[in-house]
Amino acid sequence: MDRVLEVDSIVTRFGAEKIHDGISFGVARGEVVALIGGSGTGKSVLLKEIIGLLRPAQGRIRLLGTDVWRATPAELNALRRRFGMLFQDGALFSSLTVAENIAVPFRENTDLPMDIISPLAGFKLALVGLPPDAGRKTPAQLSGGMRKRAALARALALEPEILFLDEPTSGLDPVGARAFDSLVRLLADSLGLTVFIVTHDLDTLLSVIDRAIVLSAGKVIADGPVAAVMKAEDPWIREYFSARSPLALSGAGS
């Protein structure tokens, strides 16, 4: 199995506090994996460590065959072109229009002329389900859901092999959230993308996720298909999955 991500014995400290105490897991190519856990368990911190924004105190992270924290700056830059990251509120460049935002990775990383980049950026908009006139707007003029889709389009610009999503459905209405989940699943299936989602959203978990990794008290307490994780003995996991009516759970883990 081709492992695109290997996290090995990560320890993270903020001052005297130990956030992660030996986190290890792997993600295979083509999987849609969710990282879940209570608030404050360091999920977003772990995500930032995986993509090279925050250094862990101990441990190793191999992303697409590169050791993230032992790579040279040139190797890290080459690696950055192979994955896409969707930040929690999109993190679009507020002074640029959406179309200009999507064009940024093309302009910075390729030598393509603008007459090829413009239609390509327009296509990325269509790929994530945004209407064509969204390209002319600035991020402040878009709703939350549209901002996340625009940010997704930017993350997909350089045809990444793995996509990282940080709480993609937070702040979205239920219809918008489910639509976003379906979009992610469609892209994963059609493009062979590996997707790594940090999420709180139970509905996301129960609909489009292949495998779930559960963080609690600085350790991984469960790692497997959603149906199996749901049956785990741990009290937090029990409580997390029961925060939903039995009716919804009956369609779970498919």
Place this chain on the structure above:
Amino acid sequence: MLEHKLENGASVLYLSGVWRLANLAAISDSLRALDLKGSREFLLDGSRLDALDTAAGFTLFRHLNLLGCTEAMVSVRDFKPRHARLLKLVHERMKCPPAAARSMHLGLVQRVGASAIGVWRQLKSHNAFVGAVALEVFDLIPRPRRFRLRETVSQFESVGLDAVPIVALVTFLIGVVFAYLLGQQALRYGANIFVVDGVGLAVCRELSPLLAAVVVAGRSGAAFTAQIGTMKVQEEIDAISTLGLSPLQVLVIPRLIAIMVALPLLVFVGDVAGIAGGMLVAAWQLDIAPQSFLDRLHDVLPLRSLLVGLGKAPVFAAFIAVIACRMGMLVARDARSVGVNTTSTVVQSIVWVIVLDAVFAVAFQRLGI
């Protein structure tokens, strides 16, 4: 990359190699080099394709569209399942019509007209803001309890106290420079002692108020705009309104009062420092002992000069505060906006201070003050 063959009357396009973003330029070139005119049917063959991504797929379909191909004319064969899935997704998403490009070119007359209307609207809203602030101030007189003393004192500390070292330093140095300049001239006529007159007058009437105002505009004007602007972006001002408080009372009035009290005091500090600078130069270069300097100053510097300088200060302060707070409230929700508005505050404040200073100079001269 691409090979074109005619088989059984249909154009077959063999895609080969790596059809990815990195090779997009080569792919575009191969597509453009094809001569497909007159073909009615296209068959895309993916048997020799090593890799495919959406950028390459999009480029291929776009090129075919530009040649006038319709969906019915194109079929695919021998693609690997994952490539076929990708092509299907690309094709589906391309069905959306492209956005119509809006012409952004405006004629000169239109631009002038639009700018004029824009400036008029801006002036009206600035005016409304000043009016609203004035109303809030007058509203405090019958209801003094609404005055937020703690915020005002806190602002006074940052606007006034924290600025004392800088204002003192700057005016001291200007006093030194001015005294030196005057002294050189006075020495020629053996009229050294008149340096005292010159320094005292210049520092108290003009140099200290102007410099103190410029320093405060740069420090505190910019700070007000940045603080209020960031609060605007984070919706804190909306939160203040929602809690039944007036943002003008909570944010603007304390800053306004603080700066109007602080600036005259800073001008006084500047007066002392400037004269001290002059005294230093007088002692070192012009053989005027400090005691003689002070005696002469006591004789020739009218209280009026000092009061004129101190009297200009609250006016400068009011302008700086209103401009700074107004620009803060106007900050938009993008990253550039706080910086742009802060810069604008400093520039506008300094220009207004100097304009006001000129107006005062003419007015006082006419009034014989």
